Amino acid sequence: xxxxxxxxxxxxxxxxxxxxxxxxxxxxxxxxxxxxxxxxxxxxxxxxxxxxxxxxxxxxxxxxxxxxxxxxxxxxxxxxxxxxxxxxxxxxxxxxxxxxxxxxxxxxxxxxxxxxxxxxxxxxxxxxxxxxxxxxxxxxxxxxxxxxxxxxxxxxxxxxxxxxxxxxxxxxxxxxxxxxxxxxxxxxxxxxxxxxxxxxxxxxxxxxxxxxxxxxxxxxxxxxxxxxxxxxxxxxxxxxxxxxxxxxxxxxxxxxxxxxxxxxxxxxxxxxxxxxxxxxxxxxxxxxxxxxxxxxxxxxxxxxxxxxxxxxxxxxxxxxxxxxxxxxxxxxxxxxxxxxxxxxxxxxxxxxxxxxxxxxxxxxxxxxxxxxxxxxxxxxxxxxxxxxxxxxxxxxxxxxxxxxxxxxxxxxxxxxxxxxxxxxxxxxxxxxxxxxxxxxxxxxxxxxxxxxxxxxxxxxxxxxxxxxxxxxxxxxxxxxxxx
Amino acid sequence: xxxxxxxxxxxxxxxxxxxxxxxxxxxxxxxxxxxxxxxxxxxxxxxxxxxxxxxxxxxxxxxxxxxxxxxxxxxxxxxxxxxxxxxxxxxxxxxxxxxxxxxxxxxxxxxxxxxxxxxxxxxxxxxxxxxxxxxxxxxxxxxxxxxxxxxxxxxxxxxxxxxxxxxxxxxxxxxxxxxxxxxxxxxxxxxxxxxxxxxxxxxxxxxxxxxxxxxxxxxxxxxxxxxxxxxxxxxxxxxxxxx
Numbered sequence: 203x204x205x206x207x208x209x210x211x212x213x214x215x216x217x218x219x220x221x222x223x224x225x226x227x228x229x230x231x232x233x234x235x236x237x238x239x240x241x242x243x244x245x246x247x248x249x250x251x252x253x254x255x256x257x258x259x260x261x262x263x264x265x266x267x268x269x270x271x272x273x274x275x276x277x278x279x280x281x282x283x284x285x286x287x288x289x290x291x292x293x294x295x296x297x298x299x300x301x302x303x304x305x306x307x308x309x310x311x312x313x314x315x316x317x318x319x320x321x322x323x324x325x326x327x328x329x330x331x332x333x334x335x336x337x338x339x340x341x342x343x344x345x346x347x348x349x350x351x352x353x354x355x356x357x358x359x360x361x362x363x364x365x366x367x368x369x370x371x372x373x374x375x376x377x378x379x380x381x382x383x384x385x386x387x388x389x390x391x392x393x394x395x396x397x398x399x400x401x402x403x404x405x406x407x408x409x410x411x412x413x414x415x416x417x418x419x420x421x422x423x424x425x426x427x428x429x430x431x432x433x434x435x436x437x438x439x440x441x442x443x444x445x446x447x448x449x450x451x452x453x454x455x456x457x458x459x460x461x462x463x464x465x466x467x468x469x470x471x472x473x474x475x476x477x478x479x480x481x482x483x484x485x486x487x488x489x490x491x492x493x494x495x496x497x498x499x500x501x502x503x504x505x506x507x508x509x510x511x512x513x514x515x516x517x518x519x520x521x522x523x524x525x526x527x528x529x530x531x532x533x534x535x536x537x538x539x540x541x542x543x544x545x546x547x548x549x550x551x552x553x554x555x556x557x558x559x560x561x562x563x564x565x566x567x568x569x570x571x572x573x574x575x576x577x578x579x580x581x582x583x584x585x586x587x588x589x590x591x592x593x594x595x596x597x598x599x600x601x602x603x604x605x606x607x608x609x610x611x612x613x614x615x616x617x618x619x620x621x622x623x624x625x626x627x628x629x630x631x632x633x634x635x636x637x638x639x640x641x642x643x644x645x646x647x648x649x650x651x652x653x654x655x656x657x658x659x660x661x662x663x664x665x666x667x668x669x670x671x672x673x674x675x676x677x678x679x680x681x682x683x684x685x
Numbered sequence: 686x687x688x689x690x691x692x693x694x695x696x697x698x699x700x701x702x703x704x705x706x707x708x709x710x711x712x713x714x715x716x717x718x719x720x721x722x723x724x725x726x727x728x729x730x731x732x733x734x735x736x737x738x739x740x741x742x743x744x745x746x747x748x749x750x751x752x753x754x755x756x757x758x759x760x761x762x763x764x765x766x767x768x769x770x771x772x773x774x775x776x777x778x779x780x781x782x783x784x785x786x787x788x789x790x791x792x793x794x795x796x797x798x799x800x801x802x803x804x805x806x807x808x809x810x811x812x813x814x815x816x817x818x819x820x821x822x823x824x825x826x827x828x829x830x831x832x833x834x835x836x837x838x839x840x841x842x843x844x845x846x847x848x849x850x851x852x853x854x855x856x857x858x859x860x861x862x863x864x865x866x867x868x869x870x871x872x873x874x875x876x877x878x879x880x881x882x883x884x885x886x887x888x889x890x891x892x893x894x895x896x897x898x899x900x901x902x903x904x905x906x907x908x909x910x911x912x913x914x915x916x917x918x919x920x921x922x923x924x925x926x927x928x
Binding site: 437440441443444445447448451452455456520521522523524525526527594596679682683 | 804
């Protein structure tokens, strides 16, 4: 291989890595440093009674994270105008007041949740604290109250929550039979964020060493498997380009609208499902159009790429028996042409984002990561199916059923919340679930997912790729005897 | 240039070709899958130096085409090894990479890429290919509207535009009408005489005698002889008469 080219490639790769590492840190932002934990509120079923200067309430609370960032409470005004202030104190286990917030009572609305943010965050030892609620100026008839409850929702049912004596709200020291309705948002510092630069630097060093190693090997004209990959890629890149162009050209060759179908197809599918799921089956997913379209676009890429790759070897039988070309090129090009289709389908997604006024945040730049993961998944499964198809033609029919099952095992048109806890482990094994969830977080929420999501996405997609590539490699010499 | 060392290839022939998973499992459990070994090639061992033209002769089913497929990398030998240095252009069956829905122009680039030509090379030689194929303005029409003669002419033009290191030819291809046949034959002769290494299968001994420096004779997958053209061709002729 040309030494100059290799040198240039290595330098470009290193610079690209540095840029990506910095960009990732900037875009990822808070999500890489802290993990936000939110506890669920009890079902509000009763009020705790008027909060007056005589009645002081104390609720001991426990949170998952280390730093308290927000409390949400549900207030009630007895449908009248009240005056004065409501005072909330965060007290630690030793009785020390860590923070205090005064809320003007007249800003409270009846039966509505209000948020009490702590912008700097409060570091709470042992993650336990007491919320003391008092109203020093309020009298009976001029006081507000807060909601409490003793039941929780599990999927569709309400069950009574086990409340221990410590968790019960205390009125002037007397435990009551219920617990305050409160949402605690806390955050936890992540190791990932703390050691990010060390990790990034370590990987950079490994890359540099690797580049020097490759360069040396190339200079000494030694045989290296990795160098070989580059040489093959260079040699066959024109063929790959031609085959992808062929797939793409022939796909829409005799249709009037041609390439527009790449935009129209996902859009129309979304419209149909949108109408069905927002009228017949009511769903309360916020920004449902975008939610649905992301699911549809990802799934149709997966389904199209795998179905096309499935026939890659069998339908190119005439070529394979006549000309030598590395055989993995056939499934690879099929997946690549579907990927182009997928990228085109991103355009209607952009349009829908604009129409629904979803703010487009820099987190959208993380999209390539998810696309690469999805690509690896499709390639892996495609390679597996392509080689299986050579030996057993039943594969094509079987795959039709399996891919349908796969569609229902991915939350495309239903919310994640309806998944029962018992079958959640199955979802966790589904790479498509992780990818779709990842894309939804970066587009709908506009933030980077937690570091764990990256790892899960990557691992669940690489495993099928490795399996597919292994099966393909082991069986490719026998293809020609079975075509 | 080409080193073929002790190459053997074995086929396992299953009596009934199993095509579904169910059948496979059922028969495997019953122990009914029986294979019969068949050695399509056995211990083939020879060397071709750069620039040599080597003819391969033998009766039908002797394993000539299988050998060509092994050398061009399509088949992997069961035993032995093949070492080929240089770009191989196999002219085994023309036009197998054509796509009926694409135009002649698009097919030139697709087929060229499959044969391993580079983009610059194809762009440079594009006019030459079109001119040689005599397709003229039809080059912009989808291939499904071509006559079979036109397709063959295009395929031949693409395959022979290159000057490869190693050329593998299964019978001299003479396609199209009489005029084009003469033209294509001349082109083949030009290619094979142009200093490239050629492996050449033919049943016409006259062609072999005319073109080849050396001859390999295969019969029933076994190597019968490898050596000077005249000597081997004579032996082969005698064996044919003897039968």
